[in-house]
Amino acid sequence: MPAEAGAAGVNAPVGVDPGRASIARMYDYVLGGKDHYQVDRDELERLKRVMPEVADLALENRRYLIRVCRFLAERAGIDQYLDCGSGLPTTENVHQVVQRAEGLAKVVYVDNDPVVVAHGRALLEENDRTRFIAGDIFEPKSILDHDTVRQHLDWSRPIALMFVATLHHHKGDRNRPAEIMREYVDALPSGSYVALSHLFDPGEGGDHETMAAFQEAIAKGSLGGATARTESEIRDLLPGLELVDPGIVLLANWWSDGPNLQPLNTAQRLIAGAVARKP
Ligand SMILES: C[S@@+](CC[C@H](N)C(=O)[O-])C[C@H]1O[C@@H](n2cnc3c(N)ncnc32)[C@H](O)[C@@H]1O
Structure with a gap:
């Protein structure tokens, strides 16, 4: 378009x-x-105007997503993916990264944005191992019971559940995302992985103030709000799971491709993530 x-x-x-x-x-x-x-x-x-480097939230996030996909496919040997909140097709998508490592890897993408729905099926369903469904990821039962999700993925074997830059968009009860994640995690077979990234609130200091101002600015605009979480609140989104080294960290520090040559900027200090495994 x-x-x-x-x-x-x-x-x-x-x-x-x-x-x-x-x-x-x-x-x-x-x-x-x-x-x-x-x-x-x-x-x-x-x-x-509130966070001049705001674009780096998205850029850092997408780089993290790609590294996580490489880890899951190449090291953890995962060949099934449920990508909740896929976003619009872009240069490198989950299925392209994981199918490079494992050609038979299967992916189900979910999103509810009308433009993603319009383009997702055509562009993300590039081969017979990928599917796209329109759905609300904050209604776990509707996703977990969806015919495509049930039939395309084998629920007796490990699955990677991706919630990358999505949970902070949940609106309403602040405690609900932890319950949502518990519902998904309960449904996952043993040996599955969960990967997430989230707007990060360091809890105090200048970055905490910046994040507060950023959330206020988002709430005033047409996106209607976003919620940052502290490290312990992010841990609550991974119930009963074992954190994979290095745990919950700024995305730029999650197995980056090399040393950071510059100090991290404000945006890079305000997005964190983790990968965790279901025992
Ligand atoms: C910031 S993008 C992240 C895209 C991708 N996960 C990534 O990290 O590159 C967030 C995506 O989540 C989707 N999303 C937000 N709330 C959703 C919901 N309730 N159900 C399905 N998708 C949702 C948005 O439409 C958007 O495509």
């Missing part, structure tokens, strides 16, 4: 409100995609 057609509100998929920004499209814009509207670019500019 040409961005300017979208900006004019023409050719927008059903369900898109061209007057409201979407996290999926803003993320696509930062990653160099073409499925974004003026309202998404404007919202990013507005957030930049």
Whole structure:
């Protein structure tokens, strides 16, 4: 979809409100995609006033996602993936990374953004080992009971559950994401992995203040809010799971491709993640 057609509100998929920004499209814009509207670019500019390096949240996150996929496929030997909140197809997607290591690896992508739904099936279902479903990842039962999820993945063998840069978008009860994750984890076979990333609140100091201001700015815009979590709150999202070394860390420090040549900037210090295994 040409961005300017979208900006004019023409050719927008059903369900898109061209007057409201979407996290999926803003993320696509930062990653160099073409499925974004003026309202998404404007919202990013507005957030930049609070956190000038905001684009690095997305860039650091996507680099982490790719490294995690390599780890899961190459080292952990996982060949089944449930990617909750896939985002728009971009240069490297989960199935491309994991199928490079294991050609038969299967992936089910889930997202509920109308633009992702419009493009996801066509672009993410690149081969017969990948599926895309439209669904609400914060309704675990609806995903876990979905025919495609049940039939495409073998629930008697380990599965990797990906919740990368998604849980902080849950709105409403702050405690609900931990319950949601427990429902998913309970359903996973032994030996499965969970990978997540999350907006990080260091709890005190200048970065805590910046994160508070950032959350306030998001709440005032059309995204309608996002919730950062402390390290112990992120741990609560991985119930009964064993953290894989190095545990819950800033994404830039999760098995990075080499030493950080510069000190991490504000955005890079405010997104954390972890990979954990179900015993
Ligand atoms: C920031 S993007 C992250 C994309 C990808 N996981 C990554 O890390 O590169 C968040 C994605 O989660 C999706 N999302 C947010 N809430 C969702 C929900 N309730 N159900 C399904 N998808 C959701 C958004 O549409 C968006 O595509």
